[in-house]
Amino acid sequence: MKLKVLSLIALLAGAATGAQAEGQLKIGTEGAYPPWSMADANGAVTGFDADVGNMLCTKLAMECVFVVQAFDGLIPALQAKQFDIIISGMSITADRKKEINFSTGYAELANKVVVAKDSDLAGITEIPALLAALDGHSVGVQAGTTHAHFMEKLAPTATLKSYATLDEMQIDLANGRVDAGFADVSALQSFLDKPEGAGFQFVDVNIISTFDATLGEGVGVGIRQDDTDLKAKIDTALCELIADGSIKASSEKWFKMDISRPCQ
Incomplete structure (x- = not known):
């Protein structure tokens, strides 16, 4: 990611750390993980998670203020009260729940490995075979993600290369400095749709969260553990947005598909 990039909005809001500002909901997001969260040069945040945040703010009758933060710094920044919640394609995992609380899950997407079309990995169709075949290969992942934890646990003989942003990983993939990339299907599809992705393809294996606990329990809103009232309000609002089809739309x-997750 553009390291520790702060949007203009974030700079204006940054001084108001601590208690939640009256009438505002400050939302931490990565801003460099399309189509979940993208921030432009002026600090404007768009994408699926920006939509979710804006819909939540409407439900709660609050003003959204987006704060752009490196993904691996989102949880520490939330704990330091630099913003009120995290909405950034963040999977709900047991390790993360030791540090923060989460809303009900609102989305879930399959994960994929992308490789060069002439790779010896390209024709594999089963997860165990793929994990075994990664032995000796270099695999690019974004640092601090469930994808990194999954590969660390289940492909320990692969050479794991961690990147601050998905863009950086894709540059190395395109230039042959890494053999494979692992991320959610939407993020990697955006790479395949670019000219530099023309020589690459998905390995025909869908890796979903039920395969291993490292991949979490769907994507949720990150909330401080002591913000129980805010969690209750967000859960109610999310369930309403799921039920009325807003998150699906x-x-x-x-994503060109419905990735909404039924309210639990």
């Missing part, structure tokens, strides 16, 4: 706009 936004996911179909950004």
